[in-house]
Amino acid sequence: MAERYIQNRQAGKRQPLTEIKSGANTTPAQTRHVRSEKSTSPSPLQHLPHNESLEANGTLAIRSSQPNSPENKRVSQIASEYERDPKRNSVISTASTNASGRRRKTYIGHWQLGRTIGKGGCSRVRVVRHRYRDNQYGAVKIITRSTAESTRAQSLANLIESTRGNASFTASGYKPIPYGLEREIAVMKLLEHPNIVRLYDVWENRNELYLIMEYVDGGELFHYVDERKGLHEDEAVYIFRQIVSALLYCHRLLICHRDLKPENILLNKEDLTVKLIDFGMAALQPKGRLLSTPCGSPHYAAPEVVSSKPYDGTQADVWSCGVILYVMLTGTTPFNYSQD
Template sequence: MMKRVTKKVGKYEIGRTIGEGTFAKVKIAKDTETGEAVAVKVLAKTTILKHKMVDQIKREISIMKIVRHPNIVRLHEVLSSHTKIYIILEFVSGGELFDRIVHKQKLSEKDARGYFQQLIDAVSHCHSKGVYHRDLKPENLLLDAEERLKVSDFGLSALSQEGVELLYTTCGTPNYIAPEVLRKRGYDGAAADIWSCGVILYVLLTGYLPFEESDLPTLYKKVSAAEFSYPLWFPSGAKSLIDKILDPNPKTRIRIDGIRKHPWFQMNYISISQGEECDVCLDDVRAVFEDIEDQYVMEKSEEKIAPLTMNAFEMITLSQGLNLSALFDRRQVVYLTHYRIM
């Protein structure tokens, strides 16, 4: 019998594929020095070039190196071969919080509060580093073996720039997007993330979305007006907090400090709000992309292929009567969260 050859990248033995998307595969691997399991996101350089994703991938990797917190998926390092880029990530074995909600239909008040507290700690740390996630939803919240929440997928995140107070890119998942993001007049990334956290808390406690329509124009009207209702059994303390979070006016919307002081949030709260304070070295990121920079510049001057993040929002909203019901599973309304604007 022939011995199976184990593929190795750096100090990592690469195993089976555990996830696959349009532009990347995720494989489980083992750190041969520590024996620790890690997740390896594998991207083909040709794909990154073809879809003009160089800047986006570099930004995502750099941001994940900046935000180090117990409730954020850790990026260990970035490696490359002649044809591929390997992003070495913490392996989170418990799956998506989204799947937990679908399985249980809704979470207990205690469990929902615990996950929400961890989410707020993670988001607070991101904001302290000038990072705004912009696509917070249960699919991007993972659970580890100890039921600890881990924020993932910083593909649409933004890093604040000195002297620039507002963001202008309209992106995210429609049911979780803050009203001001839809108005295209610039928005505060921190306030927009907080709105998404409020929607997540509502979903955790009910098992369904507060804003749910099959056509986007109607959905956006409801979001803009914060037009939603609570079931009769909804916890009064959580309702009091969500009312302050899902305020359509970002200037009067509650901030993270206010959320932390709210009596409902305070119950059994043990803060782990402080992430690691360490010097961030981006040398490995620069090294990985160095050999494709020249090719990238050359490609940009050739055929015009639409970037991955370009104008999906405008294409959708131009069709005012667009009905998206065929894309959604009406039996499980929380599945609406799968549709993302980039």
């Protein structure tokens, strides 16, 4: 099934998102199937609706956290329960800064900063290259502390409204890491799967946090599907199997993603390898317990999440996967959504 699309891919290569020509993890060439050109068939929608994680007080508003809700357990407290590769354990360190604050930063630890490839309300993303490892690239998400605690639309601050301190600096002069951010870092350190983006390192200074992750050069699944107005069936199956593989791995560790959507799935440009990203809403769900925090994106959230009922996070993830498969095959979402 895969070989029939290899030759056609050569004529329809997409341009890379940046000038960088090497990814952080160069994987061996894989047998793959890809489409040769964009579909010209009409679509019910001109473009797919772009889903941001909803702000507080929306339909899927982030509610006040409940003490007995299992998703409020600190993931960092259970990290030692799972075996991890010691190479993945990045110690949070202090990034060197110029005292005047006027000089432009060129390095974060051993990583040299490159061009900006994305911006958000409380963060921006830049390409980085390792100083001592030839051709090892990454992507650093630079998060401003002052806005990370209050900006709900950005995924890294959109988990739960509670944070671990928000007013004063600690005795050392540093603000505590926001609770949602700390949880995402802990979750990403637990995960090591070929279809989940890797977290290489974490640095911080007084004003910013730096999450250095694997660089994926093919962009979002959202744009890939939207440009083609839907995918061929065998190509959709190829991508979907990778999504399911990553999700099953998370569920075996009792981790629910809770914000699955095409915007949170990246593709490698060369072979369409899937990389699941954005664990800002992830939750630990002990067996026999239900989650209660409504979160996610409106077009992809399960009915029980939308209706603010207790829900099984794994089942909610499966619902979102079904919607993603529908979107890949048709180029449009199965349900309309409004704030009413």
